[in-house]
Amino acid sequence: MALVAANLCYTYAAGTAYEVPALLGVDVHLECGDLLVIAGTTGSGKSTLLRLLAGLLQPSSGTVGLDGSSASDRRSRGRAAMVFQNPESQFFAESLLADVAFGPRNLGAQEPARLAAEALAAVGLDPDTFGDRSPFTLSGGEARRAAIAGALAMRAPYLLLDEPTAGLDGRGRRDVLLAIGRERDRAGVAVVTHDPEEFLPSATRVLALRAGETAFAGSVDELLANPSPYLEAGLRLPEVVMAQLFARDRGLPMGAIEFEPEAAAVRLSHARGARS
Amino acid sequence: MWGPRRMRGPSSSEECGLIELHEVSVTYPGAERPALDRVTLTIVPGRTLALLGPNGSGKSTLARLCNALLMPTSGRVVVDGMSTVDEDTLWQIRARVGFVQQNPENQIVGTVVEEDVAFGPENLGVPVQELRSRVDDALAAVGLTGFERREPHLLSEGQKQRLAIAGALALRPAYLVLDEPTAMLDGEGRSDVLAALRRLRADGVGIVHITHHLEDVIDADAVAVLDEGTVAFSGTPAELLADPQAAETLGVEVPAIVVLAEALREHGVPVPRDAFTAESVAEAVWRS
Amino acid sequence: MRIPVTFGQYVPVASAVHALDAKAKMGLVAAFTTAVFLVEGFAGLAVMACFVAAAIALARVPAMVALRGIKALAFLLSFTLVANAVRWEPATVSLVRVGPLALDGPGILDGVFFASRVVLLVVGTSLLTLTTTPVQLTDGLERVMRPLRAIGVPAGEVAMMLTIALRFIPTTAQEAEKIVVAQTARGARFDEGGPVRRAKAFVPVMVPLFVNLFRRAEELAVAMESRCYRGGEGRTRLNPAVMRAVDWAVLVTVSTALIAAGIAL
Numbered sequence: 001m002a003l004v005a006a007n008l009c010y011t012y013a014a015g016t017a018y019e020v021p022a023l024l025g026v027d028v029h030l031e032c033g034d035l036l037v038i039a040g041t042t043g044s045g046k047s048t049l050l051r052l053l054a055g056l057l058q059p060s061s062g063t064v065g066l067d068g069s070s071a072s073d074r075r076s077r078g079r080a081a082m083v084f085q086n087p088e089s090q091f092f093a094e095s096l097l098a099d100v101a102f103g104p105r106n107l108g109a110q111e112p113a114r115l116a117a118e119a120l121a122a123v124g125l126d127p128d129t130f131g132d133r134s135p136f137t138l139s140g141g142e143a144r145r146a147a148i149a150g151a152l153a154m155r156a157p158y159l160l161l162d163e164p165t166a167g168l169d170g171r172g173r174r175d176v177l178l179a180i181g182r183e184r185d186r187a188g189v190a191v192v193t194h195d196p197e198e199f200l201p202s203a204t205r206v207l208a209l210r211a212g213e214t215a216f217a218g219s220v221d222e223l224l225a226n227p228s229p230y231l232e233a234g235l236r237l238p239e240v241v242m243a244q245l246f247a248r249d250r251g252l253p254m255g256a257i258e259f260e261p262e263a264a265a266v267r268l269s270h271a272r273g274a275r276s
Numbered sequence: 277m278w279g280p281r282r283m284r285g286p287s288s289s290e291e292c293g294l295i296e297l298h299e300v301s302v303t304y305p306g307a308e309r310p311a312l313d314r315v316t317l318t319i320v321p322g323r324t325l326a327l328l329g330p331n332g333s334g335k336s337t338l339a340r341l342c343n344a345l346l347m348p349t350s351g352r353v354v355v356d357g358m359s360t361v362d363e364d365t366l367w368q369i370r371a372r373v374g375f376v377q378q379n380p381e382n383q384i385v386g387t388v389v390e391e392d393v394a395f396g397p398e399n400l401g402v403p404v405q406e407l408r409s410r411v412d413d414a415l416a417a418v419g420l421t422g423f424e425r426r427e428p429h430l431l432s433e434g435q436k437q438r439l440a441i442a443g444a445l446a447l448r449p450a451y452l453v454l455d456e457p458t459a460m461l462d463g464e465g466r467s468d469v470l471a472a473l474r475r476l477r478a479d480g481v482g483i484v485h486i487t488h489h490l491e492d493v494i495d496a497d498a499v500a501v502l503d504e505g506t507v508a509f510s511g512t513p514a515e516l517l518a519d520p521q522a523a524e525t526l527g528v529e530v531p532a533i534v535v536l537a538e539a540l541r542e543h544g545v546p547v548p549r550d551a552f553t554a555e556s557v558a559e560a561v562w563r564s
Numbered sequence: 565m566r567i568p569v570t571f572g573q574y575v576p577v578a579s580a581v582h583a584l585d586a587k588a589k590m591g592l593v594a595a596f597t598t599a600v601f602l603v604e605g606f607a608g609l610a611v612m613a614c615f616v617a618a619a620i621a622l623a624r625v626p627a628m629v630a631l632r633g634i635k636a637l638a639f640l641l642s643f644t645l646v647a648n649a650v651r652w653e654p655a656t657v658s659l660v661r662v663g664p665l666a667l668d669g670p671g672i673l674d675g676v677f678f679a680s681r682v683v684l685l686v687v688g689t690s691l692l693t694l695t696t697t698p699v700q701l702t703d704g705l706e707r708v709m710r711p712l713r714a715i716g717v718p719a720g721e722v723a724m725m726l727t728i729a730l731r732f733i734p735t736t737a738q739e740a741e742k743i744v745v746a747q748t749a750r751g752a753r754f755d756e757g758g759p760v761r762r763a764k765a766f767v768p769v770m771v772p773l774f775v776n777l778f779r780r781a782e783e784l785a786v787a788m789e790s791r792c793y794r795g796g797e798g799r800t801r802l803n804p805a806v807m808r809a810v811d812w813a814v815l816v817t818v819s820t821a822l823i824a825a826g827i828a829l
Contacts, residue, residue: 042432042462056749082749089739090746092771102768106751136775139331150750167459169331169488170529194462236463239533239554246558261532265539268561272545343790367792375790382783387699387731394802396791401798411802429734443791 003030003158008062022048024212030188039196040209041234046192054082078107081156085163087147091135103154119153123179141172159189197238201259208233224257295319300351311337313505321482326493329502330527335486339455343373374444376454380436390424396447414442418472434465451482501526573693581623581695586704588811595819599826608829616688633686641679648675702726720796
């Protein structure tokens, strides 16, 4: 049971004068419990890749399979839930509950209101207090989480998010990260971001794109062992990690690289002690 | 290039080029508590004031007081000697204090780049020949020379935001207030905008930079942290980060690298107080 | 996805007609329209048709593009023809009779005359939008409306509103597309059911679009006020469109010729 993409290629406006190749042969493998981070700078093809995985675009060549069926097949409808950038700009219903229930209702679910209430609870918005409120009265962080709940309510085995934390303040980002983390229990999650720092500590796999091609694909440990391809794709690692990498380059005997500053401090001071 | 050296003030008693907020309070109609409560701050040309604080702390309200978009409920706001409540000097103040919002898209009026930049001075009736030189200067200041005939919807988000800044610069302001200018930008757009702001500060523009990203304003001259309408901290970025835990309780997102530096110091590794980058911290560990 | 969006019918080509000031072209359209209505016979229509053909050639616009508007008029033209050609119990001689309805020689000629007039008007006036950018049109319109300020028409503000609307058309189109895709991803279908169901399906698109438009308007208003906008009075222009001698010359001579032909023929 996996979302598998093989040798995906996509060209915008193919055959016209405005042709733009966006993806040039990318592979993806996503299973329940995974957190796949798809990273790349603007124009690297990451948003295009997500749309292909969701079945919203047809690949120019290559395949996307959802548990054995093609992503564009009828059977795949609703199996990959997607959250776009700034999803809070898509609210339309009078009550939050009605808006979040839109997805499950369209897919013919038995109890859309119940699914909506559960999804709201899953993102930390109490359905009893928030359910009847107008979606247009929410704060930035609340609105973002509510929009994500709209996708969660669809109960799809694969959850695809495009820049879910962009534009939020610290607290908003933390709330969204928590909600995404909880979903991994029952879904495979893929997150597209131009700023992967906050997702790296919990990622199972990283896919870095550069001009439509795979610059790096592997686990976080593999990334930290050889960060050059990732960095050359124009991506940044957290400063705390970079400090440890610089120290390692200088010859300090660093063990594992830590994401948390306190743990990193312990490693660095031990390495410094071990050197002498 | 910009700034007070080129300005011709309206009043002869312009002895101090400053924006002064003196004991300013703002209570919105129907609100239970004031959005700003007796705030006193000064903005100086050629210096950057970083304004931090959680959402709802009053930062945007403060920004809008500076160019007379909003009037204080009590207290006064004075720009280069002109009070913002004075109707006669309203437009002079607006021309003196540029304002840039978060969403680049919704600040662009013109159908092509040069027409949008010219919008401000056109409103002031600036003669045609001077319009052209103002547009050229403003575009150069943000690095968009050559984009004159481009249509706005074909620009990247970072370019759009720089266009919005150019539109404000065309009025030759002495001050620039930016409300979370990089919130909707990715890495490249963000660094382009920040670079443009640094150049402007060097040219003598007084900048108020509202942001959640302390890394963006780590080299600011002054920092004010707002909390529920009052100034909870006022000082330099270094002073703020001298006590990271206190900063965190104020709602400031302390960069992880600063937490690392502090933790290293606790482990006995001498890391200088002004080490804010990965390189400088690694260097300090290596050298110790 | 940066595909250039061309608004309306503007054909970006360099020609003598493109180079003419928008106000001159508007004046010519007014003169042409007057002349076409003054004309009384087919000879006059033929002259007007030659004028339009010459204008199309000068504008270096492909003939097919210029004549595109006629297709949309098919119904109107047929109606005009039939309404004039078919008479109800005419007293005079007719060509064909079916019960009380008769197909009548002079009636057919009238029908053809009126229909041809419509075709000429549509093609002739479309040359204005084919050779003038929306911005040039808006600026020209503002200048032409300026005298109306004396009777309270806010010419400057109307022009500003038109300019802003034009500026946001591609942006709003992009946003509408994004919303449609996002709702589709939530299982919305826009191609199912009868007309009522399909109309309702667009509520999840129209509501967010309008909410965003209002938010946009608010932020834009703040931006405009911050940049000292205080109405249309006293504004200068970066690229002012000025009537040159050649614009006046063309306007006066061609208009006079057209009206004279209209009166004579």
